[in-house]
Amino acid sequence: MKVKVDPTKCEGFGICAELAPQVFELDEWGYAAVLGGRDVPAALEDAVRRAAGACSVAAISTET
Numbered sequence: 604m605k606v607k608v609d610p611t612k613c614e615g616f617g618i619c620a621e622l623a624p625q626v627f628e629l630d631e632w633g634y635a636a637v638l639g640g641r642d643v644p645a646a647l648e649d650a651v652r653r654a655a656g657a658c659s660v661a662a663i664s665t666e667t
């Protein structure tokens with residue numbers, strides 16, 4: 604799975620980093636970025652799906 608955050612949509616709510624801290628990090632203003640590139644280890648895919656579903660502005664997109 605690949606994941607990305609659309610910085611034009613992210614509102615900095617931080618839910619993604621709470622649900623999948625191994626994948627998302629927040630910058631000093633609270634906006635999210637993907638840690639370590641776009642590829643998600645299989646063990647973290649469920650957490651990424653939960654984060655994508657929880658992002659209220661649909662800034663997180665995935666592809667398989």
Ligand code: SF4
Pocket residue numbers: 608612613614615616617618619620633634635657658659660661662663
């Ligand atoms: S949950 Fe969505 S809006 Fe909130 S920080 Fe993550 S990507 Fe941005």
